[in-house]
Amino acid sequence: MNDAAPDIGPGAVTRLEAVEHRIQRAARIAGRNADEITLVAISKTHDAAAIEPLLHAGHRVFGENRVQEAQEKWPAMRARYEGVKLHLVGQLQSNKAEDAAALFDCIHSLDRNSLLKALAKAFDKLDRRVPCFVQVDIGDEPQKGGCPIPELPAFLERARLADIPLAGLMCVPPQGIEPAPFFALLDKLARDNGLETGTGLSMGMSGDFETAVKLGATHVRVGSALFGERPAQG
Numbered sequence: 001m002n003d004a005a006p007d008i009g010p011g012a013v014t015r016l017e018a019v020e021h022r023i024q025r026a027a028r029i030a031g032r033n034a035d036e037i038t039l040v041a042i043s044k045t046h047d048a049a050a051i052e053p054l055l056h057a058g059h060r061v062f063g064e065n066r067v068q069e070a071q072e073k074w075p076a077m078r079a080r081y082e083g084v085k086l087h088l089v090g091q092l093q094s095n096k097a098e099d100a101a102a103l104f105d106c107i108h109s110l111d112r113n114s115l116l117k118a119l120a121k122a123f124d125k126l127d128r129r130v131p132c133f134v135q136v137d138i139g140d141e142p143q144k145g146g147c148p149i150p151e152l153p154a155f156l157e158r159a160r161l162a163d164i165p166l167a168g169l170m171c172v173p174p175q176g177i178e179p180a181p182f183f184a185l186l187d188k189l190a191r192d193n194g195l196e197t198g199t200g201l202s203m204g205m206s207g208d209f210e211t212a213v214k215l216g217a218t219h220v221r222v223g224s225a226l227f228g229e230r231p232a233q234g
């Protein structure tokens, strides 16, 4: 690997600054402190050449949605840049739980009993407990994954009993409808279920992260606004 500073591609760092600025402005409008909000740069499908300008600019929190892709991409970049935090977003198969627990610093898609059991087992085996957001099926779209809303209280209880560190709740609202009511509902579910204030809300993507920030997001997951459009994932 070449040790020279990466080419600051036209736009990558400018886009990072623009997204950070928009987060700050949305936080200010809502009377929030932008320091409470973590920008997770979703780098799925993008290679090191696209990611390194952001690392070079000082950004450290990234998200991937496939365990194997992250295993291939990140060890080399982690060796070059200190303090990288990797988040897993998107559906996780139980048979990948141990690999995910070993690689990631945060998991945004805990959503069912089989995965809960597999992660609890992996955490014990590795002696490493990774904070997990419980993904909620906020728009009643089971194909996207997520715990059904009526099952959420029991599922959270099970996660607590299994000693899973709970980072908060996560959602992906249905496409093409105003997302604000879904973000507000996620916040209400967190409070109704006794998740302490300060626990996280992982919500907001490229198209709606400012709305999410205004409604309490602590983690926004932004891909295309930082990296440009992705090729379709096969």
Ligand SMILES: *Cc1c(COP(=O)(O)O)cnc(C)c1O
Pocket (backbone or CB within 6 Å): 042, 044, 065, 089, 090, 172, 205, 206, 207, 221, 222, 223, 224, 225
């Ligand atoms: C890909 C992805 C994102 C980022 O989406 P953009 O619209 O590109 O910002 C956020 N969250 C999840 C779960 C994703 O899979």
